[in-house]
Amino acid sequence: MTQAEEPEPISRLRKYLQIKTVHPKPDYESCKNFLIQQAGEIGLEHQVVECVEGKPIVIIKLAGTDPTQKSILLSSHTDVVPVFEDQWKYDPFAAERVLEGDEIRIYARGVQDMKAQGMCYLEAFRILKRAGKRLTRNVYAIYAPDEEIGGADGVGALVETKEFEALNAGFDLDEGGLGVGDTVIAFTAERLLNAVRFTAHGNTGHGSQFIEGTAIEKLLPVMNWMLAFREEEKVKLNTIEGDRFLCQGAVTATNLTILEGGKQQNVVPATFSATFDMRVSPNRDIMVLRKTIRDFAEKHDVQCTFLSTDSVNPVTTWDSSDPFCASIEKVFEKRMIKWSKVICFAVSDARHIRRKGIPAIGINPLTNHPLLPHDHNEYVREKDFLEAIDVYVDLISGLANA
Numbered sequence: 001m002t003q004a005e006e007p008e009p010i011s012r013l014r015k016y017l018q019i020k021t022v023h024p025k026p027d028y029e030s031c032k033n034f035l036i037q038q039a040g041e042i043g044l045e046h047q048v049v050e051c052v053e054g055k056p057i058v059i060i061k062l063a064g065t066d067p068t069q070k071s072i073l074l075s076s077h078t079d080v081v082p083v084f085e086d087q088w089k090y091d092p093f094a095a096e097r098v099l100e101g102d103e104i105r106i107y108a109r110g111v112q113d114m115k116a117q118g119m120c121y122l123e124a125f126r127i128l129k130r131a132g133k134r135l136t137r138n139v140y141a142i143y144a145p146d147e148e149i150g151g152a153d154g155v156g157a158l159v160e161t162k163e164f165e166a167l168n169a170g171f172d173l174d175e176g177g178l179g180v181g182d183t184v185i186a187f188t189a190e191r192l193l194n195a196v197r198f199t200a201h202g203n204t205g206h207g208s209q210f211i212e213g214t215a216i217e218k219l220l221p222v223m224n225w226m227l228a229f230r231e232e233e234k235v236k237l238n239t240i241e242g243d244r245f246l247c248q249g250a251v252t253a254t255n256l257t258i259l260e261g262g263k264q265q266n267v268v269p270a271t272f273s274a275t276f277d278m279r280v281s282p283n284r285d286i287m288v289l290r291k292t293i294r295d296f297a298e299k300h301d302v303q304c305t306f307l308s309t310d311s312v313n314p315v316t317t318w319d320s321s322d323p324f325c326a327s328i329e330k331v332f333e334k335r336m337i338k339w340s341k342v343i344c345f346a347v348s349d350a351r352h353i354r355r356k357g358i359p360a361i362g363i364n365p366l367t368n369h370p371l372l373p374h375d376h377n378e379y380v381r382e383k384d385f386l387e388a389i390d391v392y393v394d395l396i397s398g399l400a401n402a
């Protein structure tokens, strides 16, 4: 096979990928300009909501025939996570189009997470607009910053604005994960982020002595207890029937991610701290869990700070008799797509939308790829991206006419 001429949607995707919206200093300005230019080219209205200066949210509208009906949101984030450049086969921001074996791939940071998805929305709008087909409901594609750092200044702030209220949203199609094998996953919920930092203070002194009541002595039982909890949940996950990866939302994940303390090898540290990333399953009562953790830490004279204090974690119930869910099921059926409802293992901007009482489902039609979000050499097969656009044409048409 030779590398055929580059299809136009691929050229546009590559341009989007070449914009360095990478943390810690994402180029949101160029990104905003690119999206506005795309909207203009397709002939669509756009608005920019800047809840926090320098963090624009671009909203592009496919106008429906009946704007009094609740609208459909297509959510995406524009930011991408940092790279270890020397670990990449190609420049992560060149968006190289490469022939590997018999497939053409686009390599770039953020192509899986989630710029390909974001561009699918616009390409689908382009096709629908060109066909002159008017759908009933308004559809808004949202391009938001900062999802990768929590989204407080992005969708988290947007949902509190008059502009968001004016969108009159009834349903949100949000960020999905790539399919597992050939199965498309539909996120109906997420685990709650519950990062916790334990800090212990103790006696200090010469490193040669048996100092009593040291910070590390206090901290260790708490750390071990947290790791025992981690083990318990891991065992629980292994007893669940079904794919371990897809089922992980049913249990709570815990990882020690930061360990700090000590200034010099021969000085017993006066302070030591351990930070854990916890992802709490919606099946578990977060308030009870937090109290148990706090009580245990305090019993060991260890301070406990929850770095994330969100406690509300709404779940979108998949209801096949709901017209929006039914319209998605119909697309999957027509296209013979295997799919599965899943609790998302990480968090996404969908949680901000669900907290406003709007149902949100995270879907990504790309299947049979290695999962590379946040990893080196992130890529998407060209053929699959082009097919995903057609899936979005169907999803958008179904939802907007539901």
Ligand SMILES: CSCC[C@H](NC=O)C(=O)O
Pocket: 147, 148, 149, 150, 151, 346, 347, 348
């Ligand atoms: C601090 S918000 C982090 C958001 C991130 N979302 C996707 O990877 C996550 O770690 O789940």
Ligand SMILES: [Zn+2]
Pocket: 077, 113, 114, 147, 175
């Ligand atoms: Zn993402």
Ligand SMILES: [Zn+2]
Pocket: 081, 113, 148, 373, 374
């Ligand atoms: Zn991510």
